[in-house]
Amino acid sequence: MANNRVLVVDDEPDALGATSRAIRLAGYAVKTASNAKDAIECCEQHSFDIVILDFLMPGVNGLELLTRIRKIQPLVRSIIISGKLEPNATEKDIAGELKQSVQADAYLHKPLTSGVLLNTMSSLLTREPVADWQAIAKDMARASGIKLQEAARASKKLKALKKQKDI
Amino acid sequence: MPKGDDEFRFKASAYLQRLIGRELFRSDEMAIVELVKNAYDSGAKHVDITIQQPTIKQPGVISIQDDGSGMSIVQFRGQFMFAGFSSRPQEVAAAERIPTGEKGIGRFAADRLGVELEILTKIKEDDRTLCVAIDWSDFDNRAKEFGDVTVPFTYRRAVEFKKDEQGTLMRITRLRDAWERSKILALRAALSELFNPFEALSQFIVTLSVVGSPALSGAIQQSPLSGASIELHFLVEKDGKVRRKIKGSEHPTAKGGQWAAGAAVLSELKGVRGRLLYFLARPSKNETQGLEPGVRLFRDGFRIEPFGSNTADWLGVAEKRAKRAGHAHIVPSRLFGFVGISRTANPDLIDTTSREALIDTTAARALVKLLREQLEVLEEIIRAEIAEPRWEENQSRKVAELESARLQALNLMSYGLAHELRQPLHTVQLEVDNIKTRLVQLEIDDPDINEAHANVTTGIERIEKSIQTIASLAKGDLGVDSDVDLAKVVSEVCGNLEARCASEGITIQVKSSDKHDAYIDETLFRIVLLNLLRNSMDAHVNTDDGRNREIKVVLSKVNGKHQLIVTDNAYGIPEGIRAKIFKQFNTQKTGGWGVGLYFCHTMLRARGGEIAFTTKDGVGTTFTVLFLNGEVSDG
Numbered sequence: 001m002a003n004n005r006v007l008v009v010d011d012e013p014d015a016l017g018a019t020s021r022a023i024r025l026a027g028y029a030v031k032t033a034s035n036a037k038d039a040i041e042c043c044e045q046h047s048f049d050i051v052i053l054d055f056l057m058p059g060v061n062g063l064e065l066l067t068r069i070r071k072i073q074p075l076v077r078s079i080i081i082s083g084k085l086e087p088n089a090t091e092k093d094i095a096g097e098l099k100q101s102v103q104a105d106a107y108l109h110k111p112l113t114s115g116v117l118l119n120t121m122s123s124l125l126t127r128e129p130v131a132d133w134q135a136i137a138k139d140m141a142r143a144s145g146i147k148l149q150e151a152a153r154a155s156k157k158l159k160a161l162k163k164q165k166d167i
Numbered sequence: 168m169p170k171g172d173d174e175f176r177f178k179a180s181a182y183l184q185r186l187i188g189r190e191l192f193r194s195d196e197m198a199i200v201e202l203v204k205n206a207y208d209s210g211a212k213h214v215d216i217t218i219q220q221p222t223i224k225q226p227g228v229i230s231i232q233d234d235g236s237g238m239s240i241v242q243f244r245g246q247f248m249f250a251g252f253s254s255r256p257q258e259v260a261a262a263e264r265i266p267t268g269e270k271g272i273g274r275f276a277a278d279r280l281g282v283e284l285e286i287l288t289k290i291k292e293d294d295r296t297l298c299v300a301i302d303w304s305d306f307d308n309r310a311k312e313f314g315d316v317t318v319p320f321t322y323r324r325a326v327e328f329k330k331d332e333q334g335t336l337m338r339i340t341r342l343r344d345a346w347e348r349s350k351i352l353a354l355r356a357a358l359s360e361l362f363n364p365f366e367a368l369s370q371f372i373v374t375l376s377v378v379g380s381p382a383l384s385g386a387i388q389q390s391p392l393s394g395a396s397i398e399l400h401f402l403v404e405k406d407g408k409v410r411r412k413i414k415g416s417e418h419p420t421a422k423g424g425q426w427a428a429g430a431a432v433l434s435e436l437k438g439v440r441g442r443l444l445y446f447l448a449r450p451s452k453n454e455t456q457g458l459e460p461g462v463r464l465f466r467d468g469f470r471i472e473p474f475g476s477n478t479a480d481w482l483g484v485a486e487k488r489a490k491r492a493g494h495a496h497i498v499p500s501r502l503f504g505f506v507g508i509s510r511t512a513n514p515d516l517i518d519t520t521s522r523e524a525l526i527d528t529t530a531a532r533a534l535v536k537l538l539r540e541q542l543e544v545l546e547e548i549i550r551a552e553i554a555e556p557r558w559e560e561n562q563s564r565k566v567a568e569l570e571s572a573r574l575q576a577l578n579l580m581s582y583g584l585a586h587e588l589r590q591p592l593h594t595v596q597l598e599v600d601n602i603k604t605r606l607v608q609l610e611i612d613d614p615d616i617n618e619a620h621a622n623v624t625t626g627i628e629r630i631e632k633s634i635q636t637i638a639s640l641a642k643g644d645l646g647v648d649s650d651v652d653l654a655k656v657v658s659e660v661c662g663n664l665e666a667r668c669a670s671e672g673i674t675i676q677v678k679s680s681d682k683h684d685a686y687i688d689e690t691l692f693r694i695v696l697l698n699l700l701r702n703s704m705d706a707h708v709n710t711d712d713g714r715n716r717e718i719k720v721v722l723s724k725v726n727g728k729h730q731l732i733v734t735d736n737a738y739g740i741p742e743g744i745r746a747k748i749f750k751q752f753n754t755q756k757t758g759g760w761g762v763g764l765y766f767c768h769t770m771l772r773a774r775g776g777e778i779a780f781t782t783k784d785g786v787g788t789t790f791t792v793l794f795l796n797g798e799v800s801d802g
């Protein structure tokens with residue numbers, strides 16, 4: 001567990017402290033960031049197994065930040081914690097709604113017990129990260145100015161790479 | 168009076184003709200109306216008015232021809248040529264018609280229209296026609312005596328009348344005014360308003376022909392008004408008692424449309440009758456037959472000007488409205504009245520020579536008083552039946568709107584509050600778990616600490632539940648109607664509660680059609696349904712006698728409204744709180760805020776919906792909610 005590195009991003013210092021403490025006490029190596037800029041910098045310097053993001057943060061929301069982190073670390077697992085108040089929607093609905101715009105691996109709802117959080121993390125670590133390989137390839141292609149045909153080739157290569165990894 | 172030494176005699180200047188003719192009538196239209204009345208008095212069935220507008224080639228002509236009895240030379244000399252004389256008061260008893268004129272000066276009205284008047288008149292018994300030519304300018308000389316002005320005539324066969332025909336033709340030339348379109352329209356209006364539309368004169372037809380303009384020509388007609396909200400009919404009986412009948416009202420005064428006797432009035436008013444028509448909404452032109460509002464006065468079927476015109480507020484309706492606004496319930500523009508008086512039955516009701524007022528007599532004052540009393544009865548009906556309920560409805564709507572606005576503000580606040588509470592709650596939950604984790608790591612296992620941890624967790628759960636309650640009432644798009652399938656909404660909302668129901672052993676049965684289309688406030692519907700379901704589920708928390716915990720939801724259409732029924736078989740609502748169930752901060756639950764039903768009730772009332780309940784101790788509770796289908800705008 002100590003080998004697993006976790007990044008926690010939350011603009012609220014108390015929540016950030018509580019969440020990171022819970023994870024640290026469970027034996028993970030934890031880094032924290034209180035804003036998007038710090039989070040990106042952190043991701044550029046270290047690789048993580050899991051990022052835990054608050055959904056609502058000033059300036060940028062958890063999903064936008066996740067999109068940017070994925071560009072740096074495509075295989076990172078992700079948990080978004082939402083305190084969103086949708087009176088008539090269940091958490092399932094919110095999760096579905098959020099999943100439509102970006103693929104996070106898990107969605108949790110505030111207030112959260114440490115048990116639920118840690119269980120979710122360990123179950124994520126036992127399976128492969130969910131990722132839209134084609135989208136990742138396209139993003140990478142666009143970022144590096146590769147043309148679409150080349151992008152398709154890159155996508156194929158990535159898929160092959162994944163296969164290799166599976167074997 | 169002492170007998171004098173000698174006698175003086177009045178002489179009249181020829182100029183007198185001008186005073187009782189050209190200068191007596193306010194307008195040309197009224198002058199023509201006078202001549203039409205003369206034709207009516209002569210027993211005519213048809214009067215044809217022909218207007219030939221002046222052109223470069225030919226001068227203008229107005230001719231008025233009737234098929235009345237005509238005049239012999241003797242009659243012409245004795246009646247027509249005798250100013251101020253009218254044999255009509257004596258004719259009254261024998262006549263089929265009650266004559267409209269009695270002043271004996273109507274004929275001078277022709278001077279108002281043109282300088283020259285040619286009269287052709289023929290009686291049935293004579294083949295010849297009397298042709299008289301009058302030049303009104305002959306009367307302009309003030310020094311000349313009235314009786315010295317001569318009027319030439321011939322007595323001959325004329326092409327205008329066939330052998331067996333009778334009647335009179337007045338041909339007016341050297342017109343004093345240009346008869347433009349607007350003036351002709353004004354004449355048409357004056358003629359059509361000449362008769363009481365509710366008491367049409369039998370066998371008297373007036374036709375207006377404008378040479379070269381078929382659009383302006385045709386018979387003069389005036390149909391009765393229709394579609395009035397309230398009609399008050401009144402009649403002064405022979406005994407002087409006023410009887411009244413009111414249509415279109417359930418007011419006690421109306422007595423089911425029967426004639427109801429009121430106090431007696433002056434005997435001079437016997438036979439006076441009329442109807443007051445009142446429109447609660449602005450009437451259409453079709454309903455008013457193009458008539459302007461006002462209370463009109465008719466004598467023996469002919470209108471007396473100016474009563475009912477927009478300049479004559481003779482009953483003080485407009486003045487009262489102006490002074491007392493909301494407390495004067497009659498809006499003048501929605502009141503139409505038709506009052507009939509008679510020359511024979513009400514001889515004291517006399518109009519002035521200029522036809523512009525009633526001469527101030529006791530009877531005239533009594534007539535005004537009588538009409539004002541009728542208007543007061545009408546006003547009382549409007550006040551009691553419409554204005555007051557409408558006022559109360561407005562008041563309660565205002566209260567509901569205010570309430571709803573307050574709730575909306577409260578919602579917005581609650582939304583922020585709920586979010587703010589949830590954030591630290593999240594931290595507290597995690598940190599209390601962290602303490603527990605750390606203690607375990609330090610190998611401290613203390614029952615008190617464990618119990619304290621469990622209590623904190625329960626407390627957090629309860630706070631979270633409250634936050635959810637507040638949040639369930641807090642949403643921004645309340646009050647917006649849209650097309651919605653309620654069957655789908657019911658199934659969704661019930662589905663969302665499935666997990667909790669399963670854990671608490673509650674089954675929800677839904678009865679509705681596959682599709683239930685409505686145009687209502689979906690958010691409100693969701694909030695109401697969710698609240699009722701949550702209340703039923705919370706009620707079942709107490710059922711511990713082994714009964715099947717059931718909730719039934721029935722969705723249906725009733726009289727165009729959408730009916731939602733939620734029934735549970737819990738223990739029912741305790742008697743002590745039933746009466747105040749829709750009041751705020753009324754709850755029997757732990758952790759409940761007591762605002763859910765209050766909110767639903769207030770919001771539903773504001774939108775014209777209803778909510779009610781029945782409950783039985785130990786058996787269960789049923790809530791019935793009606794949602795009004797919103798009005799889809801026309802575009």
